[in-house]
Amino acid sequence: MVGFKHIGWLPEPKKEGNNLGILSFETAKTMSRLISLYKSVSDEEISRLRNDVIRSKGVAFLNSDDEGFLLGLACAERLEDLDRAAAAVARLGKKCSDFGLERFDLVYKELKEGVVSSGKLRYGSSAAERKIRKIERLVAATSGLHGAVESLAEMEVSERKMKQWKSRDSDLQKANYDNLIQKLEIQRREIRNFKEISLWNKSFDKCVDLMARVVLVVHRRICGLFGPRKRIPMKEKVFPHSGPLLTASKPVMVRFYSRKSGLFEEEEEGVRTNRIFHSAGPETVGGSGLALRYANVILTAEKYLDSDVAISHVERESFYEMLPENLKILVRAKLSKNMRCAEEGDALLAEGWRDAVAEILQWLAPVADDTVRWQMERSFEKTRFDARPTALLLQTLHFADREKTEAAIAEILVGLSCVFRFENRRFVHCEEFY
Known part of the structure; x- marks a missing residue:
C-alpha cells in the first residue's frame, strides 16, 4: 500500500488473513461514510458551499457573514467526520495481516501531525475514481445482501408459523407451505450469490487497504481546499458572527517508528466525538439545546x-x-x-x-x-x-x-x-x- 509498505517497518510474522463475514455490514457503513466524505469535497460541492450555502440569507443573517469563519467550521466538521471514519478503519485494521494496515491508527496520527506523506494517490485522479467505483459496487452488493438476509429472517418466521398450520392437514395449507419452501430456497441461493460478490467474502487486508487509501486522499483534499488554518479551540465556545479559524501543519515526509497511538483512545466503539457540535456558545440556538x-x-x-x-x-x-x-x-x-x-x-x-x-x-x-x-x-x-x-x-x-x-x-x-x-x-x- 502506498505510504504504508516500504516505509521502514521491521518485518514481523504474517498472520493468517481472514474474510470479513458478518463484519461486512459494519464495513459497508464505514465505506459509505468515506464515499460521502469523498463526494462532499468535490469541486461541485465546494462551489455550492461557497456560493450557495455560505451566502444564503439564513446562514449569513443568523450564523455569520464571515466566510473565513464559516469555512473554518466546515473544515473542522469534515475533519471530525474523517477522524471517526479513520477510527473505524483502524479498528478493522487490527485484524489485518499486513503490518502497516494493522497499525493504521499510528499512520493516521502521524499524517495529521504532518510527519508522513499521504502518498501519490490524488483526489479526482482516474486511479482514485476507480477505487471509489469499486467501493461503491461492494457497498451496493453488501446492501443487497443485508436486505436479502432481513427478508430471509421474515420468511423463516412465516415458515415456523405455517408448520403449525400444516398440522391441520389442509390441502390449501400444505400447498402454501410448499410454495414458501421454494421461495426460501430461492432466497438462500440469492444470499449465497450476494456473499460471493459482496464484502462478505473479501479479506480484511483488501478492504482496509481500499478504505485507508480513501482516508489519505480525503485528508489531503481537505487540507488542500481549506488551506492552512488555525484549529478552533474546543475549550472555547463558538458564538455567532465571530470565531477563530483552523490550521493544519505543513506536511513533511519522514520515517516514523512503532509506538502506541493515542489518536482514538477517547473514542470507544459507538461513541462519537462531537467537539464542533459542543463548541456552540450559550448565545446560540444549538448551545441552548433548542x-x-x-x-x-x-x-x-x-x-x-x-x-x-x-x-x-x-x-x-x-x-x-x-x-x-x-x-x-x-x-x-x-x-x-x-x-x-x-x-x-x-x-x-x-x-x-x-x-x-x-x-x-x-x-x-x-x-x-x-x-x-x-x-x-x-x-x-x-x-x-x-x-x-x-x-x-x-x-x-x-x-x-x-x-x-x-x-x-x-x-x-x-x-x-x-x-x-x-x-x-x-x-x-x-x-x-x-
Missing part, C-alpha cells in the same frame, strides 16, 4: 401557512407547547399589540401578513430543513448505506444567534395568527390560546 425544537416550530408554521383548512384545538395546543416560556411571552406581547390595532375581517391586512410570513420563511425554512436533515443523518448513520454528502452544522440553526432566531419565529407566529384570524380561520387567538 435547534431541533425551533426547526420543528418553523417547519410546522410553514405547513400551516400553506394549509387552507382550520387548525384544530389539539394541534394549536401541541404547537404552543413546542415554544419555550420566553418565546411564549414574546409572541403573546406582539400578538396582543397587533390584534388591538387591527380590525376583524381585514382581507388586505391578512394578505400583507401572509406575504410577510412567506418572505421570512423563504430564508428561514431552508435552515430549519437542514437542521432536521443533519439530525436525521447522524441518527440513522449506524444503519444506513447512503453515500450522499451530509449537511454541515454551519447551514443549520446550531450556531444561529438565539435572539435573532427567536425574533424571526415570533414574527412568523404573530403573522400566521393574524392571517388565520382575518381569513376567518382559527389558529392562535390572543385571549383564548395564550
Whole structure:
C-alpha cells in the first residue's frame, strides 16, 4: 500500500488473513461514510458551499457573514467526520495481516501531525475514481445482501408459523407451505450469490487497504481546499458572527517508528466525538439545546401557512407547547399589540401578513430543513448505506444567534395568527390560546 509498505517497518510474522463475514455490514457503513466524505469535497460541492450555502440569507443573517469563519467550521466538521471514519478503519485494521494496515491508527496520527506523506494517490485522479467505483459496487452488493438476509429472517418466521398450520392437514395449507419452501430456497441461493460478490467474502487486508487509501486522499483534499488554518479551540465556545479559524501543519515526509497511538483512545466503539457540535456558545440556538425544537416550530408554521383548512384545538395546543416560556411571552406581547390595532375581517391586512410570513420563511425554512436533515443523518448513520454528502452544522440553526432566531419565529407566529384570524380561520387567538 502506498505510504504504508516500504516505509521502514521491521518485518514481523504474517498472520493468517481472514474474510470479513458478518463484519461486512459494519464495513459497508464505514465505506459509505468515506464515499460521502469523498463526494462532499468535490469541486461541485465546494462551489455550492461557497456560493450557495455560505451566502444564503439564513446562514449569513443568523450564523455569520464571515466566510473565513464559516469555512473554518466546515473544515473542522469534515475533519471530525474523517477522524471517526479513520477510527473505524483502524479498528478493522487490527485484524489485518499486513503490518502497516494493522497499525493504521499510528499512520493516521502521524499524517495529521504532518510527519508522513499521504502518498501519490490524488483526489479526482482516474486511479482514485476507480477505487471509489469499486467501493461503491461492494457497498451496493453488501446492501443487497443485508436486505436479502432481513427478508430471509421474515420468511423463516412465516415458515415456523405455517408448520403449525400444516398440522391441520389442509390441502390449501400444505400447498402454501410448499410454495414458501421454494421461495426460501430461492432466497438462500440469492444470499449465497450476494456473499460471493459482496464484502462478505473479501479479506480484511483488501478492504482496509481500499478504505485507508480513501482516508489519505480525503485528508489531503481537505487540507488542500481549506488551506492552512488555525484549529478552533474546543475549550472555547463558538458564538455567532465571530470565531477563530483552523490550521493544519505543513506536511513533511519522514520515517516514523512503532509506538502506541493515542489518536482514538477517547473514542470507544459507538461513541462519537462531537467537539464542533459542543463548541456552540450559550448565545446560540444549538448551545441552548433548542435547534431541533425551533426547526420543528418553523417547519410546522410553514405547513400551516400553506394549509387552507382550520387548525384544530389539539394541534394549536401541541404547537404552543413546542415554544419555550420566553418565546411564549414574546409572541403573546406582539400578538396582543397587533390584534388591538387591527380590525376583524381585514382581507388586505391578512394578505400583507401572509406575504410577510412567506418572505421570512423563504430564508428561514431552508435552515430549519437542514437542521432536521443533519439530525436525521447522524441518527440513522449506524444503519444506513447512503453515500450522499451530509449537511454541515454551519447551514443549520446550531450556531444561529438565539435572539435573532427567536425574533424571526415570533414574527412568523404573530403573522400566521393574524392571517388565520382575518381569513376567518382559527389558529392562535390572543385571549383564548395564550
